[in-house]
Amino acid sequence: MFADRPRGRYYAASMAFPQTRLRRLRRTPxxxxxxxxxxxxxxxxxxxxxxxxGLDGPRPIGAMPGVSRHSIDSAVAEAxxxxxxxxxxxxxxxxxxxxxDQGSEAWDDEGxxxxxxxxxxxxxxxxxxxxxxxxxxxxxxxxxGLLREDGSxxxxxxxxxxxxxxVSHARAGADLVAPSDMMDGRVAAIRAELDGEGFADxxxxxxxxxxxxxxxxxFRDAADSTxxxxxxxxxxxxxxxxxxxxxxxxxxxxxxxDVIMVKPALxxxxxxxxVKQETRMPVAAYQVSGEYAMIKTSTMDDRALALETLTAxxxxxxxxxxxxxxxxxARWLAT
Ligand code: PBG
Numbered sequence: 512m513f514a515d516r517p518r519g520r521y522y523a524a525s526m527a528f529p530q531t532r533l534r535r536l537r538r539t540p541x542x543x544x545x546x547x548x549x550x551x552x553x554x555x556x557x558x559x560x561x562x563x564x565g566l567d568g569p570r571p572i573g574a575m576p577g578v579s580r581h582s583i584d585s586a587v588a589e590a591x592x593x594x595x596x597x598x599x600x601x602x603x604x605x606x607x608x609x610x611x612d613q614g615s616e617a618w619d620d621e622g623x624x625x626x627x628x629x630x631x632x633x634x635x636x637x638x639x640x641x642x643x644x645x646x647x648x649x650x651x652x653x654x655x656g657l658l659r660e661d662g663s664x665x666x667x668x669x670x671x672x673x674x675x676x677x678v679s680h681a682r683a684g685a686d687l688v689a690p691s692d693m694m695d696g697r698v699a700a701i702r703a704e705l706d707g708e709g710f711a712d713x714x715x716x717x718x719x720x721x722x723x724x725x726x727x728x729x730f731r732d733a734a735d736s737t738x739x740x741x742x743x744x745x746x747x748x749x750x751x752x753x754x755x756x757x758x759x760x761x762x763x764x765x766x767x768x769d770v771i772m773v774k775p776a777l778x779x780x781x782x783x784x785x786v787k788q789e790t791r792m793p794v795a796a797y798q799v800s801g802e803y804a805m806i807k808t809s810t811m812d813d814r815a816l817a818l819e820t821l822t823a824x825x826x827x828x829x830x831x832x833x834x835x836x837x838x839x840x841a842r843w844l845a846t
Contacts, residue, residue: 558837574729596841600639614649674704698766717768720756723747726801787828796829
């Protein structure tokens with residue numbers, strides 16, 4: 512019955528012919544922009560900054576091309592740039608002048624992080640400042656808590672020191688404290704101590720689902736925090752586990768976390784999704800040092816790769832992305 516029709520009409524009437532043509536909306540850049548589902552916006556990005564009080568200016572980090580350790584002054588300048596670019600904030604990591612077995616510079620009110628928070632808040636009061644709360648940069652053994660005699664990390668005695676550290680960051684003016692140690696019960700311990708010390712408004716961004724990952728190696732170079740012996744598998748999560756990541760996140764919600772973090776990002780996109788679905792909390796994902804270094808040193812176009820991966824991390828459900836590309840991404844997105 513279609514014998515007298517032109518060939519094109521015949522196909523249009525048959526099931527095989529593509530009536531639905533998804534390419535229609537891919538035809539031009541403006542059409543693609545119109546229907547794009549996921550945006551990477553500067554306000555969703557947080558810039559990590561390494562601060563070392565003794566420096567007199569930025570000092571490049573070998574394992575992370577384009578990233579430096581900062582003095583207090585250059586950290587303030589970075590925070591100012593972050594604000595000018597419309598970024599969501601900065602997260603600070605401290606490099607102490609001296610380490611000891613307890614990591615006592617972590618809660619020193621004149622430590623690098625505390626001084627940097629004070630200086631950044633004085634110069635740029637509107638910049639959101641997050642502080643990493645952990646002991647590994649500060650302990651001589653490089654583990655994230657206090658050691659028992661057998662070399663394992665003692666959970667409960669470490670909680671007090673982490674809470675003390677969080678309070679000293681809050682006292683300096685941190686908007687959010689971000690415990691990255693993976694001790695059980697740290698969110699509750701920190702929340703109780705913050706509330707007791709008059710910092711009920713300081714929020715907690717919990718590194719909830721944090722894998723024991725090789726992707727952190729450039730960071731450990733940057734912060735000089737490689738464990739002197741052993742590894743972190745006794746407290747960080749097995750990268751093979753997904754249900755456990757959800758349980759970690761739910762526990763942290765119950766203990767009072769305000770933002771839940773998944774880390775690393777690209778190797779845990781499924782967990783970003785699951786944690787978002789299960790908690791309905793603001794979810795942050797950390798595109799860590801190794802993800803950055805891998806992109807930065809690859810033979811591919813680093814700008815395109817950075818934006819593609821950041822988009823994928825957002826599409827997986829992250830509301831916030833912590834990334835060493837934050838400043839670059841904000842500039843790329845503006846052009
Ligand atoms: C501190 C901490 C680490 C990172 C964030 N906080 C290192 C680690 O756990 O070994 C890694 C961040 C990165 O790789 O960019 N515990």
